[in-house]
Amino acid sequence: MSTTPKPVILLIIDTLMSTPLEEAVQTGHAPALQYLMERGRYFPHVVSSFPTMSVTIESTLLTGEYADKHHLPALIWYHEDEKRMVNYGTGVKEIIKTGFSSFVKDMFFELNSVHLSKQVKTIHEELAERNLPSASINAFVYRGNTIQQIHLPRILRLMTGFNGTWDIQAPPLWSLGSFAKFNPFTRTPQIFSGNYKAGCKELKYLIKRNKLPPFTMCVIQDLDLRIHLKGPMDLKGIQKIDRELQKLFNLYSSWEKALKECTWIVLSDNGHASMGNNKHHYVINLRKILKDFAVMNDNMPVPYKDQIALAVNQRMVFVYCLGNGAEKNHILSSLKKDKRIDIIAWQEKGLNHVVSGEKDGRFSFSEGGPFQDQYEQTWTVSGDEKLLDIKVKNNNIHYGDYPDALARLSSSLTSHKGNYFVVTAKPGYEFKEKGSPLHVGGAAHGSLHKQESLVPMIVAGTEVYPKYERIIDFKPWILSLIQ
Structure with a gap:
C-alpha cells in the first residue's frame, strides 16, 4: 500500500543572515521563525555555492552540483561561442547596456532551457520520474518535466517586440511573477517575480485547497533589495516576512499541526558584506x-x-582575456597592483592558481591527492596557503575565511568556456563596470568570503538532516525526505 509523502516546503529567503535572524528572534520580531527554531533544528553556518549569486545557488541546490557541472556560472557572464554577455538581471542600466531583449530571452527561456546543463537533473525532474508532482514559486531556476508556455506580460511585449510564446519545461505547479500564477487574485507588483506577499499568497492557495505536492520551493526576494540599500542589520524585512509565515501556520488548526503535516525548511541563499561609504x-x-x-x-x-x-557580479568579477594582443600575464600584473583586490584565480594546464592584490605569494591546487578536507574531498596543494586562509595539518585541510574554498573556486574556474580570471574584492569593496549597480553605504555579495558564503537554515517537522551543512548536499537529503 503506497502512502502520500509528507509535503516538504522549502522557503528560500534571499539574503537572510544568521546575526539579524537571531536578533529578530531574540527581540520578539519573528515569532514564526522562533517557533520553527525551538521545535526544529537551527543551522547558522550552511555553506553556499560560488559566486554567491542567486541563480548559481538555486542551480546548485536543485541539481546537487556546483557550477562546473550545472553550467550557470553567475548572474552575468561572457558567452564564448556567441561572443556576447549573458545577463540574468544585474541592474537596469547594465541590462540596457547588454540588451533588454536578450536579457528577457536569457532570463525566461535560455536560463532553464539552454544554459542549465542537460547532463544534470533537478529535484523537480527526479520527482517527475517517480511520478511525484512538485511546485516552484518565484524561483528563476525551475526546470521540470512538464511543458508550460511563457507568455510575456504586455509591458515586456511592447519593450521587446516579441509577441510569441516559449515552450519551457517546468514543474506541473509553476508560478513566477506576472508570467504564471495559481491564484488569479495574486497581485504581482514586480513584473519579473512576485514580492513576499505574492509568494506566500501562492503558497496559501496550495495549502487551503489541499493541493500541496510532495515538494514546493518558494523564493522570497524582497529582503535582498532592502539589505543592498540599508545594510545587513535591517530587521524590518525579516519582521514583514515572518508575519506572512504566521499567516501560513494559521491555516492549520494549530502551529504544531503545521509541523505534523509538513516538513518546513527555511533557508537563505547568500549573505552580504557591508560596504564602505566612500565611493x-x-x-x-x-x-x-x-x-x-x-x-x-x-x-x-x-x-x-x-x-x-x-x-x-558585485564583489566578484570574471575578467576574460579575448586575445587580440593582450597576454594573460599582463592582465594579471595590472590586477595585482590594486590592494583592494582579495583573490585572483585562474586555471592553467589542469592546475588552479591563486594570487592576491593585497598579499604576496602564490597558491596552487588540483583535485585528487594526499590531502583531505572535512567534506571528504581530496586535493593536491602547494604554495602559500594563507592566500585562501587554509591550514593543513596531518594531511587534513581546514578552511577559514573561505568555506569549502577549493571545491567552490575550482568549480567556478571550469563553469563555462573561456580564458578568464575569477577575481574577488576584499570585504567592504565592490567592483564597477559601466552600468553595474553600486551599493555604497549598503551591502553587496558575490565573493568567496564567509560573510557572503555562510547562511542560516531552520528545519522543522523532521529529524533527518543533510550529511554536510552545504547547499550542494541538500538535493539527496530533500529527495530522501520524500519517500
Missing part, C-alpha cells in the same frame, strides 16, 4: 585598473580590437 575608495573601477587594454564596451559582436571583457 572613490570602496568602488574598484576595473576600467581604470585595466586602462592599458581595449575593454569590450557593449553587447555588439566583439570587434577585432577588443582584448578584455568584464562580467561584474
Whole structure:
C-alpha cells in the first residue's frame, strides 16, 4: 500500500543572515521563525555555492552540483561561442547596456532551457520520474518535466517586440511573477517575480485547497533589495516576512499541526558584506585598473580590437582575456597592483592558481591527492596557503575565511568556456563596470568570503538532516525526505 509523502516546503529567503535572524528572534520580531527554531533544528553556518549569486545557488541546490557541472556560472557572464554577455538581471542600466531583449530571452527561456546543463537533473525532474508532482514559486531556476508556455506580460511585449510564446519545461505547479500564477487574485507588483506577499499568497492557495505536492520551493526576494540599500542589520524585512509565515501556520488548526503535516525548511541563499561609504575608495573601477587594454564596451559582436571583457557580479568579477594582443600575464600584473583586490584565480594546464592584490605569494591546487578536507574531498596543494586562509595539518585541510574554498573556486574556474580570471574584492569593496549597480553605504555579495558564503537554515517537522551543512548536499537529503 503506497502512502502520500509528507509535503516538504522549502522557503528560500534571499539574503537572510544568521546575526539579524537571531536578533529578530531574540527581540520578539519573528515569532514564526522562533517557533520553527525551538521545535526544529537551527543551522547558522550552511555553506553556499560560488559566486554567491542567486541563480548559481538555486542551480546548485536543485541539481546537487556546483557550477562546473550545472553550467550557470553567475548572474552575468561572457558567452564564448556567441561572443556576447549573458545577463540574468544585474541592474537596469547594465541590462540596457547588454540588451533588454536578450536579457528577457536569457532570463525566461535560455536560463532553464539552454544554459542549465542537460547532463544534470533537478529535484523537480527526479520527482517527475517517480511520478511525484512538485511546485516552484518565484524561483528563476525551475526546470521540470512538464511543458508550460511563457507568455510575456504586455509591458515586456511592447519593450521587446516579441509577441510569441516559449515552450519551457517546468514543474506541473509553476508560478513566477506576472508570467504564471495559481491564484488569479495574486497581485504581482514586480513584473519579473512576485514580492513576499505574492509568494506566500501562492503558497496559501496550495495549502487551503489541499493541493500541496510532495515538494514546493518558494523564493522570497524582497529582503535582498532592502539589505543592498540599508545594510545587513535591517530587521524590518525579516519582521514583514515572518508575519506572512504566521499567516501560513494559521491555516492549520494549530502551529504544531503545521509541523505534523509538513516538513518546513527555511533557508537563505547568500549573505552580504557591508560596504564602505566612500565611493572613490570602496568602488574598484576595473576600467581604470585595466586602462592599458581595449575593454569590450557593449553587447555588439566583439570587434577585432577588443582584448578584455568584464562580467561584474558585485564583489566578484570574471575578467576574460579575448586575445587580440593582450597576454594573460599582463592582465594579471595590472590586477595585482590594486590592494583592494582579495583573490585572483585562474586555471592553467589542469592546475588552479591563486594570487592576491593585497598579499604576496602564490597558491596552487588540483583535485585528487594526499590531502583531505572535512567534506571528504581530496586535493593536491602547494604554495602559500594563507592566500585562501587554509591550514593543513596531518594531511587534513581546514578552511577559514573561505568555506569549502577549493571545491567552490575550482568549480567556478571550469563553469563555462573561456580564458578568464575569477577575481574577488576584499570585504567592504565592490567592483564597477559601466552600468553595474553600486551599493555604497549598503551591502553587496558575490565573493568567496564567509560573510557572503555562510547562511542560516531552520528545519522543522523532521529529524533527518543533510550529511554536510552545504547547499550542494541538500538535493539527496530533500529527495530522501520524500519517500
